[in-house]
Amino acid sequence: MARPFLFLDVDGPLIPFGAPDYPLFPPLPGPADHPLLARLDPAHGARLAALPCELVWATTWFTDANDVVAPRLGLPPLPLVDEPADSEIDGLHWKTQPLVTFAAGRPFAWADDEISAADRTWVSAHHPAAALLHRVDPRAGLTEADFTTLADWFEKLAPTS
Structure with a gap:
């Protein structure tokens, strides 16, 4: 049986828009000197990779997610929707x-961070398998x-043994 997917957004879930006192992480070398990249928690990469799923980007960062975000999280390049x-x-x-x-x-x-009731209803009606639409607080x-x-x-x- 194929592993389930985890579709990941970047802005909000991985780069929170929290209060000014949100913890910032040391800058890492690499391309894209985006001011919000310091909000990426490098520990999230290992936590995401440990989940029993296939990670896939679902973000407006598009290919920059693999070029800039994945290396800072210690993730390999991921498929992209x-x-x-x-x-x-x-x-x-x-x-x-x-x-x-x-x-x-x-x-x-x-x-x-932008999942709505309309998305849940549509997925329920159009997707035959299990789906969890998990809204993350962008702050x-x-x-x-x-x-x-x-x-x-x-x-x-997971199948039971």
């Missing part, structure tokens, strides 16, 4: 349809509670 939806549906996030298409019937979790980014929610959900999908 960057195809726009074939048509717009009122209230639906632009990523929703492409994620379901990319998943091709495999279970998936989606960690993003805090991924927290211990978010990692626990994701890990628990993936564990429930």
Whole structure:
């Protein structure tokens, strides 16, 4: 059985937009001197890689996610969902349809700060497998509670021996 996907957004979940006292991490050498990159928690890379899933970028950083973000998190280059939806549906996030298409019937979790009820309803109606649409608070980014929610959900999908 193929592993489920975890579709990852960058802005919000990995680069939080929290209060000015949000912890900043030492700068790392590399391209793109983006001012918010210091908000990336390098420990998130190992935590994400330890989840029993296949990581996939779902972000407007597009290829910069692999060129700039992944190395700072210690992640290898990841697949990227960057195809726009074939048509717009009122209230639906632009990523929703492409994620379901990319998943091709495999279970998936989606960690993003812009998930809405419309996205949940549409995925429920159009995706035959399990799906967790997990909204991350963009002020805090991924927290211990978010990692626990994701890990628990993936564990429930695992076949029992």
